[in-house]
Amino acid sequence: MDRETLIPQVGVVTDIRQDTPDVKTFRVVGLDGKKLFEHIPGQCAMVSVPGVGEGMFSITSSPTNEAYMEFSIKKCGCLTSWLHMIEPDQQVTVRGPYGNGFPVESALKGKDLLFIAGGIGLAPLRSVINYVRDKRENYGKVQIVYGSRSKEDLVDYQEIINEWMKDDGVEVFLTIDREQEGWDGHVGFVPNYVKELNPDLGLTVLMCGPPIMIKFTLAGLKELGFKETQVYTTMELRMKCGVGKCGRCNIGNKYVCKDGPVFRFDQLDELPSEY
Numbered sequence: 001m002d003r004e005t006l007i008p009q010v011g012v013v014t015d016i017r018q019d020t021p022d023v024k025t026f027r028v029v030g031l032d033g034k035k036l037f038e039h040i041p042g043q044c045a046m047v048s049v050p051g052v053g054e055g056m057f058s059i060t061s062s063p064t065n066e067a068y069m070e071f072s073i074k075k076c077g078c079l080t081s082w083l084h085m086i087e088p089d090q091q092v093t094v095r096g097p098y099g100n101g102f103p104v105e106s107a108l109k110g111k112d113l114l115f116i117a118g119g120i121g122l123a124p125l126r127s128v129i130n131y132v133r134d135k136r137e138n139y140g141k142v143q144i145v146y147g148s149r150s151k152e153d154l155v156d157y158q159e160i161i162n163e164w165m166k167d168d169g170v171e172v173f174l175t176i177d178r179e180q181e182g183w184d185g186h187v188g189f190v191p192n193y194v195k196e197l198n199p200d201l202g203l204t205v206l207m208c209g210p211p212i213m214i215k216f217t218l219a220g221l222k223e224l225g226f227k228e229t230q231v232y233t234t235m236e237l238r239m240k241c242g243v244g245k246c247g248r249c250n251i252g253n254k255y256v257c258k259d260g261p262v263f264r265f266d267q268l269d270e271l272p273s274e275y
């Protein structure tokens with residue numbers, strides 16, 4: 001890791017999108033108006049409001065976007081509440097990129113891909129999905145299963161229906177937890193929907209979501225005949241340093257910040273207790 005990765009850089013928030021009642025997407029550039037740094041889909045950055053705190057967030061924009069980077073941030077505590085109060089043109093600091101990212105230029109290249117996301121878990125996968133859409137010739141068919149509590153809680157809903165669903169070779173399956181007026185799509189939890197869809201066993205799976213979703217979806221995929229070597233996930237354990245020094249984020253002998261956050265399931269000897 002080079003020195004620059006460790007040093008926070010000043011970022012200007014140029015645009016803020018209210019995605020769901022508790023998720024906002026922040027567009028950030030450097031003081032010179034350019035993208036702060038390059039990243040691999042699935043990598044993260046430490047975003048800070050000086051004097052308030054610092055937190056790890058997935059870079060949700062694709063590296064193919066050369067103008068800016070975006071973070072989709074769910075309001076849940078001190079830092080994220082401050083971030084939700086900032087206005088365009090205000091500054092934050094950003095250091096990174098951290099973590100390994102998804103192997104988009106090696107193991108995933110040429111593969112048929114199944115993305116499975118729950119809630120804010122779409123944030124890291126959106127970076128991969130848009131990367132794959134921009135480099136369509138390098139990948140096979142793409143299926144996306146995405147679920148949230150309600151229609152309003154589906155992050156990036158407009159992009160999904162106006163762009164992803166219109167792409168050739170991309171199939172999107174949306175689901176919400178409970179029936180609601182104005183929704184005529186699928187209703188039910190993501191793990192059950194994946195089993196109902198009975199996906200092709202040739203697909204390589206990338207998933208991200210709450211621990212309970214990961215746990216039951218992985219079990220369901222195994223029942224269908226998928227092997228752990230076909231399934232990647234990205235983990236969101238609590239982090240402090242982000243660079244393998246503080247010991248806050250270990251799973252067995254692995255540090256999520258340094259060895260992950262992306263893991264193929266067969267690479268993990270155990271899952272954290274909340275999974």
Ligand SMILES: Cc1cc2nc3c(=O)[nH]c(=O)nc-3n(C[C@H](O)[C@H](O)[C@H](O)COP(=O)(O)OP(=O)(O)OC[C@H]3O[C@@H](n4cnc5c(N)ncnc54)[C@H](O)[C@@H]3O)c2cc1C
Nearest residue numbers: 055056057058072073074076077078079080123236237238
């Ligand atoms: C690799 C990685 C990628 C992440 N990507 C995103 C992202 O793209 N978008 C996003 O909104 N969040 C993401 N997170 C979670 C994000 O870092 C935390 O939500 C944030 O730091 C909370 O800060 P806070 O001060 O607002 O909350 P705090 O005041 O610290 O905590 C508020 C509540 O959230 C819980 N919490 C805090 N951090 C985490 C965590 N890491 N995992 C689970 N629960 C937590 C606390 O237990 C508490 O209940 C990611 C975390 C990691 C480790």
Ligand code: FES
Nearest residue numbers: 240242246247257
């Ligand atoms: S966050 Fe410090 S070791 Fe991973």
